[in-house]
Amino acid sequence: MVGLLEANHGGTQDTYAVQDYMMSRDALRMLIQKVDLRAVFSRSYADFLAKFPSIVTRNDFESFYSFYLTHVKAQIDEETGISHLKVRTFSAEDSQKVAQALLDAGEKLVNEMNDRQRYNTLHAVQSELDVTLKELHETEMQLAAYRYSNETIDPMKQAVPMMGTALSLEATLSMMEAEKKQLDLTAPHSPLRKVYAQRIASIQTQMKNAQAHITGHEMNSGSLVPKLLGYDELAVKKTIIEKKLAAETTALEMAKAQADRQMLYVTVVAQPSLPDYAAYPRTAVFIVLTFITMLIFYVIGSLLVSGAKEHTLQ
Amino acid sequence: MVNKKVRSAKKHVNLTLSQSILTQLRVIYALIMRETLTRYGRENIGFLWVVGEPILFCGGVTIMWTLVRPSHEHGLRMTAMVVTGYVPLVLFRHAVVRSTKAYAVNSSLLYHRLVTPLDIITARITLEVIGVMMAAILVLCGAVSLGYMELPEDWALTLSGFGFVVFFTYGISFIFSYLTERSDLLEKTVSVLTYLALPWTGAFVMIDWIPPKYRWVLEYTSPIANGIEMMRSGFFGSKVVPHYSICFMTYTSLLTFMVGVYLCLRVRPHIELS
Numbered sequence: 279m280v281g282l283l284e285a286n287h288g289g290t291q292d293t294y295a296v297q298d299y300m301m302s303r304d305a306l307r308m309l310i311q312k313v314d315l316r317a318v319f320s321r322s323y324a325d326f327l328a329k330f331p332s333i334v335t336r337n338d339f340e341s342f343y344s345f346y347l348t349h350v351k352a353q354i355d356e357e358t359g360i361s362h363l364k365v366r367t368f369s370a371e372d373s374q375k376v377a378q379a380l381l382d383a384g385e386k387l388v389n390e391m392n393d394r395q396r397y398n399t400l401h402a403v404q405s406e407l408d409v410t411l412k413e414l415h416e417t418e419m420q421l422a423a424y425r426y427s428n429e430t431i432d433p434m435k436q437a438v439p440m441m442g443t444a445l446s447l448e449a450t451l452s453m454m455e456a457e458k459k460q461l462d463l464t465a466p467h468s469p470l471r472k473v474y475a476q477r478i479a480s481i482q483t484q485m486k487n488a489q490a491h492i493t494g495h496e497m498n499s500g501s502l503v504p505k506l507l508g509y510d511e512l513a514v515k516k517t518i519i520e521k522k523l524a525a526e527t528t529a530l531e532m533a534k535a536q537a538d539r540q541m542l543y544v545t546v547v548a549q550p551s552l553p554d555y556a557a558y559p560r561t562a563v564f565i566v567l568t569f570i571t572m573l574i575f576y577v578i579g580s581l582l583v584s585g586a587k588e589h590t591l592q
Numbered sequence: 593m594v595n596k597k598v599r600s601a602k603k604h605v606n607l608t609l610s611q612s613i614l615t616q617l618r619v620i621y622a623l624i625m626r627e628t629l630t631r632y633g634r635e636n637i638g639f640l641w642v643v644g645e646p647i648l649f650c651g652g653v654t655i656m657w658t659l660v661r662p663s664h665e666h667g668l669r670m671t672a673m674v675v676t677g678y679v680p681l682v683l684f685r686h687a688v689v690r691s692t693k694a695y696a697v698n699s700s701l702l703y704h705r706l707v708t709p710l711d712i713i714t715a716r717i718t719l720e721v722i723g724v725m726m727a728a729i730l731v732l733c734g735a736v737s738l739g740y741m742e743l744p745e746d747w748a749l750t751l752s753g754f755g756f757v758v759f760f761t762y763g764i765s766f767i768f769s770y771l772t773e774r775s776d777l778l779e780k781t782v783s784v785l786t787y788l789a790l791p792w793t794g795a796f797v798m799i800d801w802i803p804p805k806y807r808w809v810l811e812y813t814s815p816i817a818n819g820i821e822m823m824r825s826g827f828f829g830s831k832v833v834p835h836y837s838i839c840f841m842t843y844t845s846l847l848t849f850m851v852g853v854y855l856c857l858r859v860r861p862h863i864e865l866s
Contacts, residue, residue: 574846581853588708588857589615590607 295391296384296544297361300352303343305383313372313379319345324368350376360547370553377550385544396537403533407526414519421512433506437492440502444488451481604706619706623715642719646727649682650675654731658740666801668828672741675731676750676824677795680757683724684764684793684816685786687717691765692772692782695863702863709863710856713769717762749826753836757819760845766852770859794820799835811835815844 299305309315319330319342330345331337354361365377430436458474494501604615628639637644657674665673694713701707735741744750772779790796794810794817802810810817818836825834 571843574843574850578846578850578853581850581857583609585708585710585853585857586609586612586616588710589604589612589619589706591604591705592606 294354296387297352297354299387300350300363300380300384301347303339305380306339306343306346308383309346309376309379313375315346315376316342318367318372318376319349321368321372329368350380352380363550365550366558370556374550374552381544381546381550388542388544392541399533399537400530403526403530407523407530410519410523410526414516414523417512417516417519421509421516424508424512428505428508430502430505430509433502433509437502437506440488440492444485444492447481447485447488451478451485454478454481615706616708616711619708619711620715620718623701623707623711624719627715627719642723643726643730646682646686646724647730650678650724650727650731651734653678654735666798667831668798669741671735672827673796673824675728675735675741676827677820679724679728679731680754680816680820680823681790681793681795682727683721683757684761686724687720687761687765688768688786689783690716690720691769692779694769695773695859699863699865702860708857709769709859710766710853713766713856714762717765721758721761744827745829746826750823751826753819753822753824753826756822756838756841756845757816760815760819760841760848763845763848763850763852766856767848770852770855770862773859773862773864793817798824798832800833807835811837812840815841815848 306315316330321329326332327334330342335341335345349366351364352361353364363377363380365373365380367373367376425431454474454477458471458478461468461471461474490501492502494503607615628642632639632641654671654674658671661670663670691713694716695702695709698712701712702709732741732743736743768778768782772782792810792814794814797810799807799810799817799821810821818841821834821836822838822841824832825836
């Protein structure tokens, strides 16, 4: 009874897993449950020495396991990577049934291994991705809170029009000053000079205020510099997290593709066959072997005896 | 032999089988005792050279290889590989070399009716086996206590592997003792032959290391390689993939032994008296 199976995908260690499982106590327990292996090996027509439990074996699980190991063999052909499963019982149907059950169990094992592997590969990447998403969300929230508390959307963008105001004020101021200087030269006693002086003074205050708004040093001046600092920190953090997220999304896609590629299969090359005559015991071979062995023992024995007999004097 | 002469020859007339077997064992024992004296004398450590000779061989080679070669080969410790390979090899080579012309040298002993050629050769090989075994124990103790190797994982497997080698060695030595008595050419070439047989004994490789195409050479023609493989499988446990067959070893050893004993019982007419 020969079933052949093959694990696709070069990794022979997976084939070993199937083989080891088939020769394990777990497989034996499974067979006892599914195909009632105890009954298979204690058929009434089995001879009293070969069956289990027999008069030479104990009737416990360990003994049954060693009995099982002598009747079921899963071996890997190292060159082809195909493993061979041989099952020996007392009837052809039983052998086929046991072999089929073992093959099914092997397939189940491989499927479990696949699921496990897929889960392991994907789970790690997925959880990384989840963590990053959470981080991104937190950063967004921080940014929003910052915007509320500082009453600003983007200090940098805000700074641009304020700078513009300051510049136009400066332009107006220099124009005023030029006009006042001209007035000083042409009409030193004009009452307009006072007006100009007042205007210049008020524009200068305005400018100071505007400057303080942008780059002031005093507290409570509403300066943009400290706001910009906090804002920049958050913005950089956000950019980094976004980049990380992109990389992890790619990794997840790749892991998915790899997991799909790494699927293992048990390919049954040949179904368990139903032999039409008993392959064991090999009666003729055993008789010849026994004859030859006994002959060798007899010859050696008689030679040794005649050797010993030489030590008696006539 | 002295006490043999004191006894009256009448004691050995018409013995039963068990008595003659006992006599044979006594003769072999006496021959071993005599051999230790004639070979090593009473000078310096005397008969301790029985152990000394193989231990110099095994120990020396083990130390050399441990120093010169990488510490691990195919994941196995070099020292353990050398010890498990060299001990059977030394046994095989020494036994075969000692068996050449064993009768011509001892032909004067055959004057005594109670001493047969089979006794002479058995005594010689047994002495060799005892020496190598004691040397092996000492080397093993030394290497283990110095931490260069571990104790066998499965003593039973290791010892039975060694047992098969010993059994085969007896048989092959019997055959060689006869053949060298008949052929001078073989006598002169035995040491060369045992040297050329080095790869065939598989002492320095595991069968698993060589390409599958050539494995049969060691697996199915060399009982010694099988025995060494069995020893190593017991020594290293699951770290190695052994290729040996108890069936093959049993049959080859039994056949060799059978032929050997047969030849030894027929060798008497061919012995050159010196």
